[in-house]
Amino acid sequence: MRRVSALAVARIALLWAAAIFVLFPLIWIALASFKTPGQLNDPNLVLFSPTFESWQNVLSSGILDAAGRSAIVGLTTVAISVVVGSMGAYVIAKYRAGGTATRFGMLAAQVLPPAVLVFPFLTMAYALRLNDTLVPVIFAHLSFVLPVVTWFLIGFFEAVPRSLEEQARVDGFSRFGAFWRVVLPQVLPGIGAAAIFGFTLSWNDMFYGLILAPGKAAILPVAIAGFNTFRGVQLGSMSAAILIAVIPVVIASFFIQRKLVQGISGGAVKS
Amino acid sequence: MRFKYGMLAPLVAVFIAVVGFPLLYALYLSFTDYKLTDRGAPDLVGFENYLSTFTNPAFWEAFGVTAVYVVVAVGLELVIGLAIALSLQKQKWARDVTRSMLLAPMFITPIAVGLTFRFLLNDQIGAIPELLRGIGISYDFFGPGRALFTLAFIDVWQWTPFMVLLLLAGLESIPKQPLEAARVDGGSPWYIFRRIVLPLLAPVLVVAILLRALDALKVFEYVYATTRGGPGTETQTIQYFTYQTGIQFFRLGEASSMAFVVLAVVLTVIVIAFRRLERNKRA
Numbered sequence: 401m402r403r404v405s406a407l408a409v410a411r412i413a414l415l416w417a418a419a420i421f422v423l424f425p426l427i428w429i430a431l432a433s434f435k436t437p438g439q440l441n442d443p444n445l446v447l448f449s450p451t452f453e454s455w456q457n458v459l460s461s462g463i464l465d466a467a468g469r470s471a472i473v474g475l476t477t478v479a480i481s482v483v484v485g486s487m488g489a490y491v492i493a494k495y496r497a498g499g500t501a502t503r504f505g506m507l508a509a510q511v512l513p514p515a516v517l518v519f520p521f522l523t524m525a526y527a528l529r530l531n532d533t534l535v536p537v538i539f540a541h542l543s544f545v546l547p548v549v550t551w552f553l554i555g556f557f558e559a560v561p562r563s564l565e566e567q568a569r570v571d572g573f574s575r576f577g578a579f580w581r582v583v584l585p586q587v588l589p590g591i592g593a594a595a596i597f598g599f600t601l602s603w604n605d606m607f608y609g610l611i612l613a614p615g616k617a618a619i620l621p622v623a624i625a626g627f628n629t630f631r632g633v634q635l636g637s638m639s640a641a642i643l644i645a646v647i648p649v650v651i652a653s654f655f656i657q658r659k660l661v662q663g664i665s666g667g668a669v670k671s
Numbered sequence: 672m673r674f675k676y677g678m679l680a681p682l683v684a685v686f687i688a689v690v691g692f693p694l695l696y697a698l699y700l701s702f703t704d705y706k707l708t709d710r711g712a713p714d715l716v717g718f719e720n721y722l723s724t725f726t727n728p729a730f731w732e733a734f735g736v737t738a739v740y741v742v743v744a745v746g747l748e749l750v751i752g753l754a755i756a757l758s759l760q761k762q763k764w765a766r767d768v769t770r771s772m773l774l775a776p777m778f779i780t781p782i783a784v785g786l787t788f789r790f791l792l793n794d795q796i797g798a799i800p801e802l803l804r805g806i807g808i809s810y811d812f813f814g815p816g817r818a819l820f821t822l823a824f825i826d827v828w829q830w831t832p833f834m835v836l837l838l839l840a841g842l843e844s845i846p847k848q849p850l851e852a853a854r855v856d857g858g859s860p861w862y863i864f865r866r867i868v869l870p871l872l873a874p875v876l877v878v879a880i881l882l883r884a885l886d887a888l889k890v891f892e893y894v895y896a897t898t899r900g901g902p903g904t905e906t907q908t909i910q911y912f913t914y915q916t917g918i919q920f921f922r923l924g925e926a927s928s929m930a931f932v933v934l935a936v937v938l939t940v941i942v943i944a945f946r947r948l949e950r951n952k953r954a
């Protein structure tokens with residue numbers, strides 16, 4: 401018995417250590433966003449009277465516009481990925497469409513270094529006079545969001561019992577009707593999780609945004625990188641901007657973590 | 672049949688537009704002398720870009736830097752991630768809250784993570800060097816010989832949760848019977864872990880290592896946020912080096928050839944790894 405309880409103690413200690421390790425940087429940044437520039441230069445300072453100076457600065461710096469642009473890019477990318485991806489994933493899962501080649505072709509897209517794809521996107525954006533707009537950014541984000549979303553959805557569609565569609569066909573639904581009216585509602589929670597995950601991938605990308613829209617159409621991560629002058633007032637504003645980017649996705653992650661485990665075990669782990 | 676391909680067609684079309692076509696275009700660029708500052712059509716130069724990439728010592732140095740980064744980061748993530756996944760699996764109390772808290776870092780934009788640690792680890796105003804000084808240790812996280820490991824540490828902070836997520840999924844799909852049989856037979860926890868859990872988890876481990884390594888290869892934001900390749904060229908990773916060549920020095924043709932050399936090396940490593948794996952399976 402002693403051995404087992406020692407193991408249990410180690411287990412709980414590890415989880416506590418991990419929790420502190422994860423939370424410390426986040427709490428420190430949250431505190432920093434309420435400090436004055438002078439207070440920021442003192443690393444020992446924990447107790448202080450909060451000031452909202454940094455938040456006022458950052459909110460008037462156009463960061464919310466950048467967040468809005470990030471949201472537009474993320475929502476567009478996810479909408480296209482979910483529509484196109486769920487149709488494809490359904491026939492890949494149920495009819496073995498395209499065979500393993502299609503499946504792994506999807507995954508192979510994750511192997512590509514972003515630097516391979518970004519220069520074509522850039523030259524095409526210049527040629528079409530769309531540089532520094534959101535259009536090339538959405539195109540670029542589709543290149544990595546679409547494969548991941550599809551991959552997840554394959555797993556969710558595979559979990560739907562075949563008898564369900566057969567019943568729907570007997571009841572007089574067309575093939576598409578069976579997909580749309582019967583199968584799709586079954587995987588709606590999975591689609592939701594995949595959509596949120598795809599959105600965070602797009603929301604978090606800086607590389608494509610930095611190259612394709614560095615100026616007036618800058619998305620949120622690019623705008624945050626703009627605070628990277630690091631001295632004085634900028635540090636507080638940067639902390640506030642970081643929190644603006646972090647809070648929505650951390651909340652989202654709370655709702656999808658369980659589905660995420662299922663999606664990964666269905667799509668990636670089993671096959 | 673018509674239904675099947677009709678449903679697949681939009682996916683394939685978008686995929687070709689956002690991955691297939693750019694990929695071919697990049698291949699074409701890699702054989703030209705295209706510069707971002709040029710007017711007019713670029714000239715085909717054959718294998719000139721590839722030749723200069725292969726003979727560029729800075730390129731191979733960046734490759735080495737990236738390899739060290741990937742091995743250190745993914746190695747640590749694997750060990751820590753497995754320990755956390757095993758701990759989480761048995762947890763009953765406050766399960767969802769703990770899980771989502773521990774998974775949170777992987778949802779944060781990497782540039783924010785990079786900047787946060789640049790601030791926290793800064794030698795003058797950072798909280799962590801100050802804490803270390805409190806116990807008598809002076810350590811410059813971004814100093815020579817250390818900066819690359821600091822970047823790997825940032826990667827561990829952000830991406831161990833991903834490892835946990837995959838391994839947790841794997842652990843939860845392990846059948847219960849062999850575990851219970853071993854427990855009834857009086858096997859120690861270590862024996863059960865080594866002889867039953869680990870072999871059953873092996874396929875998931877391989878997928879997890881592969882996905883994480885492929886992603887770590889693309890490290891850019893941490894370098895951009897913290898060291899910009901320095902001190903010297905110690906933290907100049909392949910992705911950052913390609914970015915500099917293409918965007919800061921405008922040499923798109925050469926940068927494209929670099930990206931393809933990286934792709935070729937990565938694919939070779941994957942193919943060799945899978946061959947090995949298949950052979951081990953058969954043996």
